[in-house]
Amino acid sequence: MIFDKNFYDGLSKLDGFKGSELVEWNEFFETIDKLDEIAETINDKLHETNPKTTRLDTNAINLAKKLDDMKMEVSKLTSSNEEYDAVYGCASYLMEYFNVVE
Numbered sequence: 767m768i769f770d771k772n773f774y775d776g777l778s779k780l781d782g783f784k785g786s787e788l789v790e791w792n793e794f795f796e797t798i799d800k801l802d803e804i805a806e807t808i809n810d811k812l813h814e815t816n817p818k819t820t821r822l823d824t825n826a827i828n829l830a831k832k833l834d835d836m837k838m839e840v841s842k843l844t845s846s847n848e849e850y851d852a853v854y855g856c857a858s859y860l861m862e863y864f865n866v867v868e
Contacts, residue, residue: 768805773859779852783843794840794853797833801826801860826864833857834866 767774783791804826837857844850
């Protein structure tokens with residue numbers, strides 16, 4: 767687990783939407799999965815003597831921005847305030863984690 771517990775707690779509130787036939791949900795979860803993979807890779811590379819993470823950082827920032835752009839549309843598909851807040855919380859956390867400045 768590369769991200770903190772609060773992120774995964776929020777994400778778990780959206781488990782009911784995994785495997786949804788709606789493109790928005792699939793894209794939302796796929797983007798989070800890609801960011802998780804990038805974060806793991808960056809973390810591993812930071813332990814090497816000469817880490818080269820620039821391309822990964824750029825990809826992560828672009829994906830975090832994409833997720834942030836998607837949050838409004840995806841949050842409209844939720845059925846409770848808790849789920850709505852979880853969508854916004856996950857997007858905000860990843861923007862902060864990857865130091866994305868708008």
